[in-house]
Amino acid sequence: MKLFKNCVERLCRACLVMTAVALAACTSSDPVQQQSRTVASAAQTAALVTDAWMAGAAPARYTAATLQSLAETVTGADRQLRSDASPEPGRRSEVSAAMTRLSTAVKDAEAAVKAGSRPQADKARQDLNGAMADLTVAAARYDQPQS
Amino acid sequence: MKKLLEISLGVVTSVGGFLEIGSMATAAQAGALFGFQLIWSVVLGTVCIIFLVEMAGRFAAVSRHTIADGIRERFGFNAFLWPLLTTVLVNFMVLSAEIGGVAIAGELATGISFQWWALPVAFVAWLLLWKGTFGLIEKGVSMLGLVTLCFVVAAVMLKPDWKQVAVGAAPSLPSHDTANYWFMAVSILGASISPYLFMFYSSGAIEDRWDKSYLGTNRAIAGLGMSFGGTISVGVLIVAALVLGAHGISQVDDYNQLPLMLIPIFGFWGFVLFVASLGIACFGAVLEIALQQAYLIAQGFGWTWGEDSKPRDNPGFASVYSVSIFLAAIPIALGLDPLRLTVFSMAITAASLPLTVVPFLFLLNDKHYVGEHRNGIISNIAVIFIITLGFVLAVVTIPLQIFGGT
Numbered sequence: 001m002k003l004f005k006n007c008v009e010r011l012c013r014a015c016l017v018m019t020a021v022a023l024a025a026c027t028s029s030d031p032v033q034q035q036s037r038t039v040a041s042a043a044q045t046a047a048l049v050t051d052a053w054m055a056g057a058a059p060a061r062y063t064a065a066t067l068q069s070l071a072e073t074v075t076g077a078d079r080q081l082r083s084d085a086s087p088e089p090g091r092r093s094e095v096s097a098a099m100t101r102l103s104t105a106v107k108d109a110e111a112a113v114k115a116g117s118r119p120q121a122d123k124a125r126q127d128l129n130g131a132m133a134d135l136t137v138a139a140a141r142y143d144q145p146q147s
Numbered sequence: 148m149k150k151l152l153e154i155s156l157g158v159v160t161s162v163g164g165f166l167e168i169g170s171m172a173t174a175a176q177a178g179a180l181f182g183f184q185l186i187w188s189v190v191l192g193t194v195c196i197i198f199l200v201e202m203a204g205r206f207a208a209v210s211r212h213t214i215a216d217g218i219r220e221r222f223g224f225n226a227f228l229w230p231l232l233t234t235v236l237v238n239f240m241v242l243s244a245e246i247g248g249v250a251i252a253g254e255l256a257t258g259i260s261f262q263w264w265a266l267p268v269a270f271v272a273w274l275l276l277w278k279g280t281f282g283l284i285e286k287g288v289s290m291l292g293l294v295t296l297c298f299v300v301a302a303v304m305l306k307p308d309w310k311q312v313a314v315g316a317a318p319s320l321p322s323h324d325t326a327n328y329w330f331m332a333v334s335i336l337g338a339s340i341s342p343y344l345f346m347f348y349s350s351g352a353i354e355d356r357w358d359k360s361y362l363g364t365n366r367a368i369a370g371l372g373m374s375f376g377g378t379i380s381v382g383v384l385i386v387a388a389l390v391l392g393a394h395g396i397s398q399v400d401d402y403n404q405l406p407l408m409l410i411p412i413f414g415f416w417g418f419v420l421f422v423a424s425l426g427i428a429c430f431g432a433v434l435e436i437a438l439q440q441a442y443l444i445a446q447g448f449g450w451t452w453g454e455d456s457k458p459r460d461n462p463g464f465a466s467v468y469s470v471s472i473f474l475a476a477i478p479i480a481l482g483l484d485p486l487r488l489t490v491f492s493m494a495i496t497a498a499s500l501p502l503t504v505v506p507f508l509f510l511l512n513d514k515h516y517v518g519e520h521r522n523g524i525i526s527n528i529a530v531i532f533i534i535t536l537g538f539v540l541a542v543v544t545i546p547l548q549i550f551g552g553t
Contacts, residue, residue, distance in 0.1 A: 073401065
């Protein structure tokens with residue numbers, strides 16, 4: 001019993017020291033890069049779920065709910081990006097503009113699914129592709145070192 | 148012949164009961180972001196749980212004590228209080244996450260928001276525990292859980308590069324998102340080495356009246372059942388890597404993304420299979436964890452317990468699972484995101500491991516309890532390794548939660 005207690009106490013002390021080391025070892029990445037990745041992933045999900053709906057493999061209710069949730073994610077990331085104080089507002093606004101276009105495309109896809117309109121969904125899908133390409137370019141430009 | 152049937156049934160129930168929202172969500176997130184690179188953590192977690200489950204079953208079969216009983220008796224109530232409180236808290240979070248899993252399945256199937264499903268799910272689970280027997284809970288629901296094998300079928304149908312899968316089974320350092328990589332590794336380990344799994348198993352052995360003649364059965368169930376169960380988790384990870392990851396979906400932080408793992412493979416049936424897998428697997432886990440809470444507290448306080456007895460004969464035991472289920476449903480009913488809760492609770496589970504695993508080293512080497520069936524050198528090395536792993540996980544979980552958590 002005493003041995004067990006001592007063992008636990010010593011290990012707890014060792015844990016505290018290791019926690020401090022682990023905390024120091026961890027680093028967080030740039031918020032613009034982080035938000036861009038979140039939005040890119042959400043956009044790819046939107047494309048996949050819209051394709052699945054158009055192929056008759058995903059129910060409309062589920063597709064619409066997913067697109068609605070994804071639109072909220074994109075809008076939230078965009079809002080957060082705009083509220084962040086950044087030393088490079090010009091480059092950041094390009095990323096933000098691409099996110100806004102993406103958000104609109106996802107909302108259009110959601111509206112198309114709710115209306116049950118395949119042509120409308122097809123159009124939203126094309127807009128999604130364009131906006132995703134814009135985001136990729138804007139994010140890559142943001143990553144480049146400024147001359 | 149009877150033993151062979153028992154082994155088969157035990158293996159099947161272990162397989163059917165292995166996957167739950169924790170292993171599903173963590174494997175999906177890991178596969179989407181890191182491809183096959185985190186398969187090693189599923190393999191490691193599975194090997195660890197095989198050892199712990201075998202020891203828990205052996206301890207119960209030989210000593211006729213559950214692990215919780217043994218800890219309380221061997222170390223005294225004061226020492227037992229810490230693992231008791233920690234496990235009750237961790238179980239509570241995991242129970243809530245599992246109720247969330249069933250609720251999400253309800254939302255996906257009907258479109259009615261998951262919050263509305265939490266209390267009905269809790270009620271149905273409670274009713275089954277109140278009216279049902281241990282056999283029904285253990286075998287009935289786990290048999291239905293075999294639907295989760297669809298992930299293994301899907302993984303095979305996707306024709307992965309098996310060489311790459313094998314490479315992923317060996318630990319490697321990440322090339323990107325280091326904190327996230329380790330956080331996911333910790334979460335997968337937490338989902339695989341759940342204390343409720345081995346504690347429930349030891350209580351189940353007592354419920355099923357195991358004795359020394361069941362030691363072979365125990366070894367076969369622990370080894371085969373958990374290995375096949377781990378294979379399902381690897382299946383989820385492979386499918387996530389080849390479907391979500393390949394489509395550029397690197398972040399799985401919305402539960403609506405999860406059905407997309409199976410839809411491109413099975414079409415509309417993929418959606419149905421996913422909803423059924425999630426609902427059944429999580430419902431089975433709800434029943435097991437709620438029972439485990441009752442076992443733990445009843446055994447800790449020396450109350451009478453047993454799922455096969457009428458609730459009026461075990462009022463304390465029945466009250467604990469009743470209260471636990473409804474309390475755990477409240478956070479989900481209030482709208483707490485089940486996926487976030489799941490990932491968080493898996494990490495906390497990993498952090499709590501030392502408190503529940505350290506006693507194994509003492510109990511399984513105590514002649515008074517296990518006599519000649521004490522741990523051999525391999526089992527002792529395994530326990531020491533798991534304890535060390537548990538302490539490392541306990542240390543790194545919180546910093547990783549802050550920097551790598553989703």
